[in-house]
Amino acid sequence: MTIEREKAAAEAWFKGLRDRLCAAFETLEDRYAGPDAAEQAPGRFTFAPWQREGGGGGVMGLMKGRVFEKVGVNVSTVMGEFAPQFAGQIPGAAEDPRFWATGISLVAHPRNPHVPPAHMNTRHIRTTKSWFGGGADLNPIYAVEADTTDFHAALEGACAGLDEGAYARFKQWADEYFFIPHRGEPRGVGGIFYDYLEADQEADLERHFAFTRAVGEAFLDVYPRLVARHMDRAWTAEERQHQLVRRGRYVEFNLLYDRGTQFGLKTGGNPEAILMSLPPVVAWP
Amino acid sequence: MTIEREKAAAEAWFKGLRDRLCAAFETLEDRYAGPDAAEQAPGRFTFAPWQREGGGGGVMGLMKGRVFEKVGVNVSTVMGEFAPQFAGQIPGAAEDPRFWATGISLVAHPRNPHVPPAHMNTRHIRTTKSWFGGGADLNPIYAVEADTTDFHAALEGACAGLDEGAYARFKQWADEYFFIPHRGEPRGVGGIFYDYLEADQEADLERHFAFTRAVGEAFLDVYPRLVARHMDRAWTAEERQHQLVRRGRYVEFNLLYDRGTQFGLKTGGNPEAILMSLPPVVAWP
Numbered sequence: 187m188t189i190e191r192e193k194a195a196a197e198a199w200f201k202g203l204r205d206r207l208c209a210a211f212e213t214l215e216d217r218y219a220g221p222d223a224a225e226q227a228p229g230r231f232t233f234a235p236w237q238r239e240g241g242g243g244g245v246m247g248l249m250k251g252r253v254f255e256k257v258g259v260n261v262s263t264v265m266g267e268f269a270p271q272f273a274g275q276i277p278g279a280a281e282d283p284r285f286w287a288t289g290i291s292l293v294a295h296p297r298n299p300h301v302p303p304a305h306m307n308t309r310h311i312r313t314t315k316s317w318f319g320g321g322a323d324l325n326p327i328y329a330v331e332a333d334t335t336d337f338h339a340a341l342e343g344a345c346a347g348l349d350e351g352a353y354a355r356f357k358q359w360a361d362e363y364f365f366i367p368h369r370g371e372p373r374g375v376g377g378i379f380y381d382y383l384e385a386d387q388e389a390d391l392e393r394h395f396a397f398t399r400a401v402g403e404a405f406l407d408v409y410p411r412l413v414a415r416h417m418d419r420a421w422t423a424e425e426r427q428h429q430l431v432r433r434g435r436y437v438e439f440n441l442l443y444d445r446g447t448q449f450g451l452k453t454g455g456n457p458e459a460i461l462m463s464l465p466p467v468v469a470w471p
Numbered sequence: 472m473t474i475e476r477e478k479a480a481a482e483a484w485f486k487g488l489r490d491r492l493c494a495a496f497e498t499l500e501d502r503y504a505g506p507d508a509a510e511q512a513p514g515r516f517t518f519a520p521w522q523r524e525g526g527g528g529g530v531m532g533l534m535k536g537r538v539f540e541k542v543g544v545n546v547s548t549v550m551g552e553f554a555p556q557f558a559g560q561i562p563g564a565a566e567d568p569r570f571w572a573t574g575i576s577l578v579a580h581p582r583n584p585h586v587p588p589a590h591m592n593t594r595h596i597r598t599t600k601s602w603f604g605g606g607a608d609l610n611p612i613y614a615v616e617a618d619t620t621d622f623h624a625a626l627e628g629a630c631a632g633l634d635e636g637a638y639a640r641f642k643q644w645a646d647e648y649f650f651i652p653h654r655g656e657p658r659g660v661g662g663i664f665y666d667y668l669e670a671d672q673e674a675d676l677e678r679h680f681a682f683t684r685a686v687g688e689a690f691l692d693v694y695p696r697l698v699a700r701h702m703d704r705a706w707t708a709e710e711r712q713h714q715l716v717r718r719g720r721y722v723e724f725n726l727l728y729d730r731g732t733q734f735g736l737k738t739g740g741n742p743e744a745i746l747m748s749l750p751p752v753v754a755w756p
Contacts, residue, residue, distance in 0.1 A: 256756075368736040368745075434749070441726035442736065451653040451727065460653075464719070466756055470749035471541070 196310040220418035226252035240266035255297040258462035263288040278315030293463040299429035302326035319381035325374030340408035344400035430469035481595040505703035511537035525551035540582035543747035563600030578748040584714035587611035604666035610659030625693035629685035715754035
């Protein structure tokens with residue numbers, strides 16, 4: 187019963203966070219006063235539920251607006267058995283391939299090249315072991331120092347509640363993870379990445395669930411502020427073209443290296459939900 | 472000396488084929504009489520040589536024209552040593568990691584959604600063993616039965632010179648290879664795929680080099696005909712949008728599954744040359 191309550195609490199958190207993120211983004215759509223504001227209606231999310239063949243499912247939230255050219259906010263709760271070739275790579279699954287996982291995944295591709303795209307994903311996974319993982323990173327087309335500082339500061343604040351070294355550790359992990367080897371360049375200006383924060387013991391679960399909530403709160407606080415800061419600026423055709431090219435790097439990273447994407451597609455996940463992360467228009471000129 | 476002559480002959484063939492393909496494509500650019508023909512100059516290839524850090528290099532041929540929104544024709548001759556993690560996967564490289572490889576790679580993304588994109592790639596590789604490999608496939612946005620028939624017939628003709636079962640074998644291999652598992656759909660209407668056609672013995676080398684030349688000739692014969700057949704047709708904004716979405720499937724295949732792309736990027740190949748295969752503009756709406 188306790189386990190079921192813990193699972194339900196995690197799932198409910200992710201759904202509630204989804205609702206608040208979507209509301210914040212719709213508010214930005216309403217407040218938009220930039221180029222062509224009068225010719226475009228404020229965007230609104232549409233929500234599409236889906237079922238997973240092996241068990242569970244999720245809801246894809248998608249908005250195509252005037253600030254957000256494409257933003258996806260997905261929640262899912264899935265369960266089943268890992269295929270033998272994956273079970274060995276997952277903590278606690280070698281002994282018993284059954285798993286249960288719940289999480290939220292967000293990728294925002296703003297229309298304005300001056301508004302930074304961003305990603306945030308947190309999850310709670312249970313096999314014979316149990317843990318939290320996640321991350322968030324900022325992917326500006328044109329990096330602005332104040333944005334980078336504010337984004338990192340928000341995540342540092344979230345990490346401060348965990349332990350003294352957490353921010354440095356998770357920032358370093360993000361710098362290593364969000365890197366495009368074949369280009370020899372980072373995919374953005376970083377953020378945090380963390381995984382396998384144990385939740386087997388009650389005290390660990392409480393602490394790491396609290397941290398995961400803090401990451402969500404930090405993202406919800408800082409990202410809409412960064413969007414609002416730049417969304418009404420004008421942009422040129424050259425800046426738009428540069429944006430499309432930079433988005434190509436994002437696609438390359440996600441399809442070639444991103445663990446979640448590879449894992450999801452190769453374990454029979456919903457390709458529409460997984461690939462909702464891909465930008466709406468991309469160029470490889 | 473014989474070995475050096477054999478290598479030089481293969482390399483020279485690929486370069487000569489490149490010249491003829493580029494000339495054929497430039498002729499199509501000249502003959503274009505479709506939408507906006509008067510407002511656009513006929514495209515011309517530019518050629519950019521590059522050196523590989525580990526040895527050898529190549530020439531990227533790229534044209535952005537009025538028929539071909541983006542077409543790349545690359546030749547390369549590279550040599551060096553396979554990294555230990557790859558040597559075990561390559562015939563003859565476990566004993567000695569040194570390799571030498573030459574080849575041609577072509578990907579055409581026409582502007583007109585009615586003109587089918589296509590891919591062709593043939594190569595000659597030497598480790599302690601020696602072989603030919605390659606393939607060609609057609610990726611129409613709107614499949615046209617006559618095009619599919621003609622494309623397959625040309626490749627069947629090339630295979631007829633090898634052995635009676637070659638076409639069926641290599642077509643089957645293409646159907647299996649050019650498939651997008653997470654979408655549950657083929658990436659196009661197929662073609663041929665072949666690999667490890669031995670060239671250790673003089674007679675095998677002659678036969679398999681002749682086959683590889685026949686594949687190049689077949690492609691050079693049929694593909695420009697298919698382009699010419701449709702290039703002057705008008706298209707709608709809806710057809711253009713559908714083209715951009717279908718191109719996304721091509722990107723997904725190349726980055727997630729294509730062996731050459733994965734292999735090239737993970738062995739320190741030239742990312743600009745390898746990713747020249749990616750379409751100029753793509754949509755994931």
